[in-house]
Each structure stands twice: as C-alpha cells, then as structure tokens.
Amino acid sequence: MSDVSPPPRNPGSSRVTIRDVAARAGVSQPTASLVLGKHPRARVATATRERVLAAAEELGYRPNVVARSLARGRSFALGIVVPDLRNPFVLDVVAGAERVASSAGYAVLLCDQSARPVASHLDTLRARQIDGVLLDAVGAAALPDDALRGVNVVLIDEPSDRWPGVSTDARQAGRVAADHLLALGHRTVAFIGPSSDVHAFRMRERGFVETLRAAGVAVPSERWRRSAATVRGGQAAMRSLLSQTPRPTAVFCANDLLAIGAVKQCLTQGVALPSDVSVVGCDDIEMSRFITPELTTVSIPARELGARAARLLLSYIEHPEDPPDSQTRAARSALSRPLPVRLVSRGSSAYAPGATPVLPS
C-alpha cells in the first residue's frame, strides 16, 4: 500500500496541529483553519474542504482550545460561583448549568465561595478570559466595581439592574406556603428564616407575611426566627419556638434544610408531626422526600434554574450584538421570567389541631 507518507499514522502520540492537517491535505494552514473553524460557509471549494476534513479525521486532529482562545480572545468556558457547595439546592443549580454548558461545548469552572472570596475567584476567572460567569446568590451588588468589567454575567436568584438574571418566583413561594397553612386552618403560625441577607429568602418571607396579614392572621415577632440556613440552624430555631406559649401549630421555613432541622427537633422533643405541628419547607431538595414524615415543601426547580441561567448566559456570549435581534430578545426575556413554584403537599403538614376539615359535599 501507500508506504510513502513520512509519519503514516500517529494517533495522539505527540500532538496533531492544524499545520499537520494542512500539510497532509496539501493546503496552507489558513485554509485548513477556514475549514476547521466554525464559519461553515467560508469561501472554500468543496473538494478542498473535504480533503481537509479527511486529513483531520485521519490524523485525529483535535483543535487546541487554548490556542484558539488566545487567538479569538474567548475561552469557551464559563465560571460558576456558588456560596457553598454543601447546600444541595446549590448543587442542583450547578448540575443543571453544567449539563447545558457542557453540551454547548463550554467548560465549567467551579468556584466555591466558602473556599475563597468571590472577588478572588473572579480575578482568576478573568485572567482565564472566561466568556461569562454565573453568580449564584453571592451578593453581586457588594462586589468592587471593576471585578466584573468586561465579563458577561448572569445572576441566579438575585435581582439587579446591572445584570440579567434568572430566578424563581420567590414571593409566590411564600404565598403558596401561607395559603396552604391557612387552608389547613392554622392561625398560630411561625417562620424560620436565614440570618443572612439573601434576596430570595427575603421575598419568600415577604410573600408569606403579606398573605397571612391579608387573611387577618397575626405575625408577631416572637414567632419569627433567624438562624443559619442549615439543619442545625433549623433545630435551634425550632427548639426555641416549641418553648413558647401558645405553641405555634405551623412553621414555614425559608428552605428545606431549616425545615428538616425543624422536623428533627420536633421528633427529638416528642412533638408529633403533623398532628401537633405542621412544618413546610421550601426548595424541594431530594432529601425532603426521604425524611420521615416526608416534607411538605414549595418546590423550586433548581436544576431548571441552573439550566436556564446557563442558556441565558450563552445567549449573551454568542450574540453580543447590541441591540439584539428580536428573536434573541424574545428568547432572553423568556429565560428571565421567574420560574413558577408549586406546593408539594406531603406528610409534614396537616389540619391544625381542632380545625374542622371542610369536606366537599
């Protein structure tokens, strides 16, 4: 057979560059680049194009993304900065974003705020010519002005007039939780929220409060608790609530970790769930179905949230035109719309003690 070609086959031994491909196809390097670059309808004769593609295939050519990044000034990578990886809700957001980014050919650089401050993460991301960053509830407003200059940014669950974002309808989450408890006849209602100042949590609380007030139910500060947004925090807050007189018959927790803690504390103290106390969480993390009793919670589509954030970010990256064409504009606006939430009624909530269930006639 053809034993003339100097390095007959060399799959991945050292490194196949676009020059090798060009040489094998008998064209110049720029021509090979035209074919192998994205631009599908570049001015290249079909025969040439096919020769180049064949050569690339035979040599097992893989473009060097680093070189491409340098030349194009883009890295085909995006960063995602999260407050704390240990929060399962955050995790789902990351997973959703990773999936979308990865199938669009983008790499995902993971940055955990609990390991290093955000500004520092952003510094290294920019040094890598990152194409965009997803900021998940890390307090973007507090960042130094130039920390994000020249980067595409999409915020997750954090409103801003400087950057686009995706979110869920957090206020609505509070409302449906309140509606649920009201429908069950609860009138002595408590709330446990995080001590940190995160927008989504504030909105959940606000929706909850306003709905209770509208129904004429008191929301006294003695039944309002702040605690770290963890299971432990939920336990502590619940312990304190249970010592009150009158004891609340229902508690809404701003997230599921708090709620799981609350449930656990009840069980520890021998308070029966849901007959003595109803607990409602928010997020619908996977674990919420796995505790006993299963947690009634407001379901937030975390994975979908992450996926949408990634899609929105990609839209800004790939269509930097300003103003955007109408189609892009429409797509972005759809992605930015708050995601609906819904209540998932499970075993941790029930009619208030003494309340008469209203049965359909």
Added chain:
Amino acid sequence: MSDVSPPPRNPGSSRVTIRDVAARAGVSQPTASLVLGKHPRARVATATRERVLAAAEELGYRPNVVARSLARGRSFALGIVVPDLRNPFVLDVVAGAERVASSAGYAVLLCDQSARPVASHLDTLRARQIDGVLLDAVGAAALPDDALRGVNVVLIDEPSDRWPGVSTDARQAGRVAADHLLALGHRTVAFIGPSSDVHAFRMRERGFVETLRAAGVAVPSERWRRSAATVRGGQAAMRSLLSQTPRPTAVFCANDLLAIGAVKQCLTQGVALPSDVSVVGCDDIEMSRFITPELTTVSIPARELGARAARLLLSYIEHPEDPPDSQTRAARSALSRPLPVRLVSRGSSAYAPGATPVLPS
C-alpha cells in the same frame, strides 16, 4: 506631578499586557516576563525587578493565563470527572478538591458523567491542555487506551496499576460495620449493595462478609440485595428484605443513601428502628445525622479524600521528574495510603431483639 505618561492610569479598562508593564518600567518585554514569571531567582538586577513589580502594581497587571498556558504548554487547571453530582458523597469529594486546587492557583473544570460520557469529557479536557484529571469512580479501566495519554491522572476510590490513586480503607469499612453488628448480638444479618460494579462498594461488601463468616454467621444469598445506590433503591431492597422469614435483625448498606432508604422503608411499614431492625450505612454524609433516627454509619472522610486526591495530582504536575526525589516520593506515598474509617454509632442500630447486653462488671 508626572503628567507625561501617555495613559496615566487605566485600571482594567481594556487590558494591561506585560508589554505595557515593560514599557512603563523602561525594560524589554522578556525582562518583564522574567520578573513576573515564577522563576524567583532569575538573573535580574534587584533595581530592575523592583521597577517592573512597581509598574505591574500601578497598572494593575494580571497575567493572561490563556497566553501563559499556550506558551508553557500547561493550563494550570485540572479536571474532575464524577459519576453523578447528585450524590452528596461525590459532592464532598469535589468540594475538598476544589478547595485545594483553588488555593494552589489551579482552576477546576467540573465534568459530570451523568450529563456526558467520560471519554467525551476527557476529550475536551485534553483539548484544553489540562494539567491533570481526577477520576472519581468512573471506571477508568474501561476507557479507551489513548483517552488519557499524556495527562496526569489520579484515581479516587478505584484501584489501578496504571495510575496512582487515593482511597479509603473500604474493606475495613465493611469490617467495622460487621463488628458493630456482631457486638450487638445480631446473627440474622442482611446486606444491600449497589447494582453497579464499583470497587469501593465491592470491598465494603467483602470486608463485611469475611468478618461475618469468621464469626460463624451465615451470609445466605437470600439476604443479599442489589439495588441502585439511591434512596429509592434502598427502599425497594428493604421492602423485599422485610417480607422474608425470618426477618433480618440488621442490615448493612453499602452507602448512606441506601441506608436512608432502608430506614424510611422500615418506618413506612411500621417496623421500629432500632428495636426491631438495625440499619448501618456507610459514608457519613451530612444528611445521615438529620434523619430520624440518626443513622449509624461508617464515616468516610470524603472531603479529605478529595483534598488528598488534589494534592497528589498537584504533586505529579509540579514534580514531573522521574524518578522523584525522596521527599516527593514520601509525600506521595503518604497521600496514597488508604484513609482510615471509623464507625459512628447513632440511633439506627441497637442490640438485637433478645440479645443480652453484656455490661462491664
């Protein structure tokens, strides 16, 4: 003052390159590179060095990592490929690795196997000139031969004679679980393991079995269950076990998710824990403390595992010499040593029904 310099201050407006720094310091670009590159003891006069550093500081110079990567043939980034981000154990591994990598100045590219096949992830990682990859129980042995050529690899919880790895003493994990149950007087013992063929799980099972056998306790296949390594899987397996006669008095689950499922299934069916049945898990994920009763489990230091994996990988990246000097060698061997495990006794295990506690006299 000095109003001569053309762009007097320009913090981050467009992009400060090393050329700008060199110009400001009155030296050539290579000299600036010598100073700003790592090589601390390069041949540069102290006065020059300081001028360059001052200029860099004033201009807010940040090296472009992409360009540096291209020139040095390294990306200062490492990839981590995980089987499924939704598993909280995996998550802790990632968090540990991220922290170490990030403080060593390396970026972390996250790759979720459940979103895209490993080989494909590795392809894109190599295209990015990744410096190394962490493979967490993704079945490295089954990968095509050249998928990993030229990359530093460290395996997590997966033995291999081709690549170094970190692990926990999985067999010991099974042993301590068995010891615990034996000490509590259990003789009718069951096991729930994953259907997938993951080495650590196999070893946990083996350690468990061999300890039981050594104690003369039967391990009949009717009490051995395979199920997806999830909460649901644990529920299903437990349901089937509970229908047996005689009913097992204790179950060891190969991970905590299975165990949580098992506990939940017991509670659902009105089987009392731990008085009727003891359940022991493995991993000690955070959630295991938050279910009721709290889960007795074998604690695996996941975060530490991830951290060690990252350290080991960094050692290979930063000391590519072969053979390594003795200090490096010692450090690596220490990192490769299996991490010890320990049993954490909580509420889900107790004396077997009818077994007499042996009290210290």
Added chain:
DNA sequence: CTGGAGTGCCAATGCGTATTGGCAGCACGC
C-alpha cells in the same frame, strides 16, 4: 480580446506570554 466581477487560496500578521541565545558592559586577574 479586454475589463470587470467573482471565487479560491495563501502570505503575513496578531493574540500575550515564555524561552533561548547572544551581546554589551563591568570587574577582576595578570
């Protein structure tokens, strides 16, 4: 046959940094 409009390709250059080799300049010995 000539002029113009395309088409298809390539030479040259750039992206920002690292590295090599060598050229000045200085100090020192004799």
Added chain:
DNA sequence: GCGTGCTGCCAATACGCATTGGCACTCCAG
C-alpha cells in the same frame, strides 16, 4: 591593557490558531 568570566539585559522566536488583505485565476459580458 588585554583577555577572562560574569552579570544584566534584549532580539528573536515559539506556542497553535484566527484573521486580514490581496493575488491569481476563471468566467462571462461587452
């Protein structure tokens, strides 16, 4: 005063790919 050896710096080049501008060539109308 001349060679020797050293220090401190820079010119040139490389990394792998993308992009610009223009040249050569074909095709067709005139």
